Structure formats: structure tokens, C-alpha cells
Amino acid sequence: MSRRRLLLAAAVAGGSAAAFVGLVLLAGASPADALTALGEGSLGSPAALGETLTRATSLVLLALGAVVAFRSGVLNIGLEGQFLMGASAAAAVGPALAAAPLSARLALLFAAAAAGALATAPAVWLAERRGVPPVLSTILLNLVAAAAVTWLVRGPLKDPGADYPQSRPLAAAVRLAPLLDGGRTTAAFPVALLLAVAVAAVLERTPVGLKLRAAGASPAAARAMGLDDTALRAGAFLASGALAGLAGGFEVLAVTGRLFDPFSSGVGYLGIAAALLGGTGAGGATGAALFFAALGAGSGAMQRDTGVPSAIAAVVPGLLVLAVLLASRRLRPEPP
Amino acid sequence: MSGFAEIAILLAAPLVLAAAGELVLERSGSIQIGAEGTMLIGAFAAFSAGRAGAGPGAALVLGILAGAASGAVFALVAIAGRTDPILVGTAWNLVAFGATAFAYRLVAGATGSVLEVATLPRSLFGLPAAVTLAFLLPLVLHVGIARTRAGLRLVAAGETPDALHAQGISVVAVRSGASLFAGAAAGAGGAILVVTVSPTFVEGMTAGRGFLALALVVFSRWRPLWLIPASLLIGGATALQFRLQAAGSTAIPWAFFVALPGLLALLALAVSPGRGGAPKALGAPAP
Numbered sequence: 001m002s003r004r005r006l007l008l009a010a011a012v013a014g015g016s017a018a019a020f021v022g023l024v025l026l027a028g029a030s031p032a033d034a035l036t037a038l039g040e041g042s043l044g045s046p047a048a049l050g051e052t053l054t055r056a057t058s059l060v061l062l063a064l065g066a067v068v069a070f071r072s073g074v075l076n077i078g079l080e081g082q083f084l085m086g087a088s089a090a091a092a093v094g095p096a097l098a099a100a101p102l103s104a105r106l107a108l109l110f111a112a113a114a115a116g117a118l119a120t121a122p123a124v125w126l127a128e129r130r131g132v133p134p135v136l137s138t139i140l141l142n143l144v145a146a147a148a149v150t151w152l153v154r155g156p157l158k159d160p161g162a163d164y165p166q167s168r169p170l171a172a173a174v175r176l177a178p179l180l181d182g183g184r185t186t187a188a189f190p191v192a193l194l195l196a197v198a199v200a201a202v203l204e205r206t207p208v209g210l211k212l213r214a215a216g217a218s219p220a221a222a223r224a225m226g227l228d229d230t231a232l233r234a235g236a237f238l239a240s241g242a243l244a245g246l247a248g249g250f251e252v253l254a255v256t257g258r259l260f261d262p263f264s265s266g267v268g269y270l271g272i273a274a275a276l277l278g279g280t281g282a283g284g285a286t287g288a289a290l291f292f293a294a295l296g297a298g299s300g301a302m303q304r305d306t307g308v309p310s311a312i313a314a315v316v317p318g319l320l321v322l323a324v325l326l327a328s329r330r331l332r333p334e335p336p
Numbered sequence: 337m338s339g340f341a342e343i344a345i346l347l348a349a350p351l352v353l354a355a356a357g358e359l360v361l362e363r364s365g366s367i368q369i370g371a372e373g374t375m376l377i378g379a380f381a382a383f384s385a386g387r388a389g390a391g392p393g394a395a396l397v398l399g400i401l402a403g404a405a406s407g408a409v410f411a412l413v414a415i416a417g418r419t420d421p422i423l424v425g426t427a428w429n430l431v432a433f434g435a436t437a438f439a440y441r442l443v444a445g446a447t448g449s450v451l452e453v454a455t456l457p458r459s460l461f462g463l464p465a466a467v468t469l470a471f472l473l474p475l476v477l478h479v480g481i482a483r484t485r486a487g488l489r490l491v492a493a494g495e496t497p498d499a500l501h502a503q504g505i506s507v508v509a510v511r512s513g514a515s516l517f518a519g520a521a522a523g524a525g526g527a528i529l530v531v532t533v534s535p536t537f538v539e540g541m542t543a544g545r546g547f548l549a550l551a552l553v554v555f556s557r558w559r560p561l562w563l564i565p566a567s568l569l570i571g572g573a574t575a576l577q578f579r580l581q582a583a584g585s586t587a588i589p590w591a592f593f594v595a596l597p598g599l600l601a602l603l604a605l606a607v608s609p610g611r612g613g614a615p616k617a618l619g620a621p622a623p
Contacts, residue, residue: 027442075422077369122602131611133619135422139369140551140605143544143598151591265540266433272426309441311539314434321427325419 041301042294050184056293058247062271063285065243072236073216078138080268081145086245089115090252091259116245188254200282348571350525354549357521364514365494369425372546373432378523383537386453403523411512477560494615507622557613
């Protein structure tokens with residue numbers, strides 16, 4: 001780590017600590033009490049740690065999706081919608097699967113990843129054939145995906161036995177069980193960590209990763225080197241959507257067991273924030289996702305014990321990203 | 337004015353305001369996908385003013401000022417700081433959603449009771465004057481962008497920023513001005529929601545209207561006059577959706593109306609040539 005990056009990290013950490021203390025004081029609580037409650041609520045007990053790791057699973061996968069896209073020069077802001085489409089696909093095929101749990105789970109996760117990838121297809125086409133910036137198309141697709149969930153849980157996927165609009169539940173045998181008795185953490189979390197290692201390895205250590213990064217750094221230079229930058233960007237876009245879809249699949253398989261509306265309160269955007277805070281590397285993004293998950297899990301306990309509103313779990317990540325952006329002045333790659 | 341048309345227009349007003357602001361900013365070459373967050377800040381400012389005893393007019397003005405302040409932050413970080421506006425906007429939504437929810441809980445406590453504020457009086461056609469003025473804004477922009485020096489500079493900043501820079505005009509200054517306007521307009525959009533149809537504050541109460549405003553700008557292909565029918569269409573669809581829901585009718589899946597703005601805007605991008613009509617330098621850093 002260079003000296004400049006170290007200074008940057010220190011400045012960002014100091015700034016966020018100051019923002020945290022400021023907000024806690026604004027709420028009339030003691031920073032020491034608030035920090036204790038935050039720590040207890042996120043790491044202090046097996047239940048608290050389970051909550052943190054449960055939240056972290058989808059956040060890590062979404063952050064990885066953002067990393068794959070951003071490093072390849074694709075501003076995929078549609079992770080939220082791709083997450084919803086993955087969850088919808090899981091909720092659609094899940095209840096029909098019952099027989100062998102392992103193959104049922106794999107089928108469900110495959111459907112979720114495929115749906116997430118498919119959800120990027122209109123944006124890929126608009127970007128590569130019509131020159132439409134992905135930011136515009138993916139924001140619109142987020143709106144459509146949220147509307148699709150609204151429709152699905154009231155229409156085709158509606159559980160006829162439920163009063164509330166929600167999909168039918170997965171069979172208990174198919175849902176992921178906690179790894180330890182009395183805990184909450186399922187196999188989904190280690191799988192997300194393995195995928196983080198895989199994404200890091202592919203991006204940093206393989207020829208494909210090198211090509212993707214080259215296309216992200218400069219499409220013109222990549223073309224001059226004889227690379228098909230269109231195919232690289234399209235592939236990264238689809239892979240990014242697949243990771244977000246997988247996050248939605250795991251959310252249904254390991255946490256909720258079904259689809260309801262609204263299914264997400266902006267977790268896709270928080271995933272983007274984690275990727276940015278982590279310097280758009282797989283390792284850093286995973287660390288940032290764990291941090292945000294702990295903040296989210298602990299802020300509930302902090303609100304209960306000290307009266308500091310739990311919304312601090314959204315303010316701090318947002319401020320951190322603004323600080324990182326200003327400090328590092330990351331310019332996005334030149335448009336093709 | 338009949339109940340249905342009135343509701344449709346009242347629901348369209350926040351959209352036309354936020355979209356008009358976003359259109360100006362995007363024509364200048366920047367983009368704020370955090371319009372949703374700025375609308376929330378405007379709504380919360382108007383709500384706080386109302387709770388503190390301000391009248392609805394003053395509450396609206398405070399919402400506009402809070403929006404302009406948000407636009408100033410965006411100008412500092414994204415435009416003058418030359419960071420990626422899209423990433424700044426993503427972070428801004430988190431900050432604004434969190435900060436307004438945080439502040440609301442401090443103001444309202446954990447009581448859960450609904451705190452109401454006063455709404456604007458009705459005037460012309462039975463509509464509040466501010467709502468009528470909101471629909472005049474696209475007309476003003478239509479003339480202003482094409483016929484004034486400021487309008488021409490705005491378009492130049494979005495289409496050929498290097499040429500503008502070569503003339504010795506600061507692209508950062510032009511885009512920062514546009515950002516102040518966009519922030520004020522989005523703040524007005526959030527505030528007008530509070531002083532007309534939903535006179536309280538709820539976490540995330542703008543419910544995606546900031547993103548709808550972005551969709552409207554795309555659907556209008558960055559032409560101000562189109563914002564009027566486009567926002568009325570969405571306002572009308574939303575009003576119809578409420579009516580169908582209240583009547584218990586399921587003839588048309590109401591999610592269709594929710595998806596409508598996004599689908600229409602995607603269609604507009606697909607069929608119109610040249611990046612869907614987007615400004616050439618959209619999102620590119622200032623020279």
C-alpha cells in the first residue's frame with residue numbers, strides 16, 4: 001500500500017469516526033455507550049454475529065457484482081433490480097423443488113444467477129448497439145424490476161393461503177439451515193467469501209481479468225491491442241448481473257424463504273457503496289461489505305439501547321463514499 | 337375541477353419540478369441520480385418548517401433552499417471536484433435517506449403518531465398557485481434554453497464542453513449553476529408533496545419519484561415541453577391506480593402503472609437515434 005493510499009485510508013477512517021460521533025452527540029447520547037451498543041449488536045454474541053454475517057452475504061455478492069462491472073468500465077447501477085430479479089426467479093422455481101435438497105438448491109441458485117444476468121440484457125444491448133449510457137438504462141430497469149416484484153407477489157407467484165401479498169414458501173428441506181445449532185449463519189456466507197476469492201483471482205491473475213481491466217481502463221487502447229472490447233464489456237455486465245441475481249437467490253434460499261413486496265430497501269445501492277469504499281477490488285469490497293453489514297446489524301441494538309436512530313447505518317456509508325471519491329478523485333474511464 | 341384530474345395534477349407536480357431541474361443539469365453535461373435524495377431533503381425541510389409553525393408557502397420556500405444547498409454540495413463534490421457524478425449520486429441517496437430518517441426520528445421520537453402540517457390554499461382552477469407555476473417551468477425552460485445566452489452556454493457545456501472552455505468560459509461554473517437550479521427544483525418537488533397531497537413526513541416518502549423524474553427526462557429526450565404531458569401521464573396513471581385499488585378492481589394489474597414510466601423511457605431510448613438523444617458530454621468531467 002502506497003503512502004498516499006495509507007494517508008487516504010486514515011483520513012477516511014478519521015472522517016467517518018468524526019461523522020459518527022457528531023451524529024451520536026446530535027441524538028443526545030454518549031459516543032462510548034453508542035459504540036458499545038453497536039459492537040454488542042453486531043459482534044458481541046453468536047446471535048449478533050449471525051445477524052451481521054446474514055446481512056453480509058448478499059452485500060458481499062452485490063459488491064462483487066459492482067467490482068466486476070466497474071473494473072471493466074461498465075457503470076452498472078442496476079444491481080438493485082438484478083438482485084430483485086434473482087430473488088423473483090428463486091421464489092418462482094423454489095416452491096416446485098422438493099426432492100433432493102442439494103440439486104434443488106443448485107437449480108434455484110442457477111435460476112437466480114441466470115435471471116440476474118438476463119436482467120442486464122436490455123442495458124447491454126442499449127449500451128453496445130445504441131450507445132446509451134448504462135446508468136440511464138439500469139436506473140430505468142430498477143424501476144421496472146421493482147414493479148415486477150409488486151406484480152409477481154400479487155399475481156402469478158401469490159401464495160393463495162396467505163392474506164398478505166407474498167409468494168409461496170420454499171420447502172423446509174430445501175431452505176438452508178444454520179451451520180451451528182442456535183446460530184443464524186448458513187453455508188451462504190462461506191460461499192459468498194469463496195466467490196470473493198474467485199472474483200479476485202479471475203480479475204487479478206488470469207488473462208480474462210487482464211483483458212477486462214484493459215477494456216475498463218481504456219476501450220480505445222484495448223481495441224488497439226486487438227481485444228474485442230464490446231464482448232468484454234458485455235460479458236462483465238452479464239457476470240455482474242449474475243452475481244447480483246445470486247445475491248437475491250441466496251436471500252430467498254437462506255433468509256426469507258419467499259418473495260414479498262418491497263423485497264429490498266436499496267441493498268443494491270449499498271453494494272455499490274461497498275465496492276467504492278473498497279477501492280473497486282474484490283478484497284476491499286468484501287471488507288467494506290462486512291463493515292456495512294455490521295453497522296446495519298449493530299445500529300438496531302444502538303437505537304434500542306441509546307436512542308440513536310438506526311438510520312445512521314445509511315448515513316455513514318454514504319458519507320464515507322463521498323469522502324473516498326473526493327479524496328481519490330477517481331475519474332471514470334473514457335467513454336468508448 | 338373534478339377529483340380525478342385534480343389528484344392527477346397534484347401527483348404530477350413533484351415530478352415535473354424534479355424532472356425540469358434534472359433536465360437542466362443533464363443538458364449541462366452532468367447528471368444527478370441522487371434527485372430522489374434531494375427530494376427527500378426538500379420534503380423533510382418543508383415538514384420541519386411546518387412543524388415549527390411556518391405557513392405552507394414558507395415551508396415550500398425552505399424546501400427549495402434545502403434543495404439548492406443539496407445542489408451546492410453536488411456541485412462541489414461532483415462538478416468542481418471532478419469526481420464521477422453517478423457515484424456521487426449513489427452515495428447522495430444513501431446520505432439523504434439516512435439523514436432525513438435520522439432527523440425525523442429525533443424530531444418525532446418513537447411515538448409513531450402522524451404529525452400533520454398545513455397545506456397550500458387553492459386558487460386558480462381549484463389548484464394551489466405553486467402547482468400551476470410548476471407546470472409553467474418547462475415552458476420557461478423551453479424558451480430560456482433556446483433563446484438566452486445562459487441557455488446556449490448550458491447546451492454548449494453539455495454538447496461541446498471543450499469548445500466552451502476554449503472560449504474562456506468555465507464549464508464548472510455553468511454546470512454548478514445548473515446543479516443549484518436542479519437541487520432547488522428537486523427540493524421544491526419534495527416540498528410540494530408535503531404542502532399538497534401528503535402533509536407529513538415518512539421515511540423514504542418520495543417513494544422513487546426522484547428516479548421517475550430521471551425516467552421522464554429520458555422519455556422526453558431532454559426536451560422541456562415534453563415533460564408536461566409525460567408527467568401528467570404518470571400522475572394520471574398513479575391517480576388511476578389509486579382509484580382502481582380503492583374500488584378493489586384487478587382488471588389491470590396495477591403494477592403495470594408502476595412499471596409504465598420505466599418501460600416508456602426504455603422504449604424511447606431504444607427507438608431514438610444517437611444515444612437516445614442524450615447530451616454528448618453527459619457524465620464526462622469538465623475540461
